[in-house]
Amino acid sequence: MNDLNGLRAWDAARELEKVVGGIARKNRLADPGGVLSQLCRAANCVGASLAEGVGAATKKERLQRFRRAHQEASEIRHHIRSAWDSQFFDKPMYFWLASRAAVNVKMIRNLIVSVERRMSDDKGQKATTRRRQSVPLEDSGQPQKNAKRSSRTRRSRIDEKSK
Numbered sequence: 001m002n003d004l005n006g007l008r009a010w011d012a013a014r015e016l017e018k019v020v021g022g023i024a025r026k027n028r029l030a031d032p033g034g035v036l037s038q039l040c041r042a043a044n045c046v047g048a049s050l051a052e053g054v055g056a057a058t059k060k061e062r063l064q065r066f067r068r069a070h071q072e073a074s075e076i077r078h079h080i081r082s083a084w085d086s087q088f089f090d091k092p093m094y095f096w097l098a099s100r101a102a103v104n105v106k107m108i109r110n111l112i113v114s115v116e117r118r119m120s121d122d123k124g125q126k127a128t129t130r131r132r133q134s135v136p137l138e139d140s141g142q143p144q145k146n147a148k149r150s151s152r153t154r155r156s157r158i159d160e161k162s163k
Contacts (some may be wrong), residue, residue: 039079
């Protein structure tokens with residue numbers, strides 16, 4: 001994951017950012033609370049945080065950036081509702097923005113989960129490698145045969161107990 005091209009969460013965030021920017025430019029109403037400016041900043045921050053995450057040096061840094069993008073995407077949902085309450089856009093636009101923001105949150109959440117899985121898989125592989133390295137090697141002659149004999153002995157004991 002070293003390139004933004006093909007990252008659907010980033011594409012979706014950019015699409016939402018463009019629409020929100022267009023609404024803010026066309027707005028003729030007074031915005032005393034700065035709802036539209038907050039909405040624009042949050043929308044911009046989602047794409048920027050995803051881009052920073054893709055360019056991060058470590059998986060831990062990548063995860064931090066993606067989590068920040070998730071927080072901003074959640075914040076967008078609040079700002080969309082506030083802008084709707086202030087009547088900055090009509091009902092169809094509200095529903096489109098709200099559904100797009102919800103999809104963005106889910107996509108980013110799935111991205112976070114995939115990075116977390118990769119991190120846990122890497123930890124599991126490192127632990128397995130360490131265990132293999134710490135097992136002492138036997139230099140006694142033919143350890144393979146001894147292992148087979150011991151398993152045969154165990155089987156015969158189990159068979160005797162079951163009778």
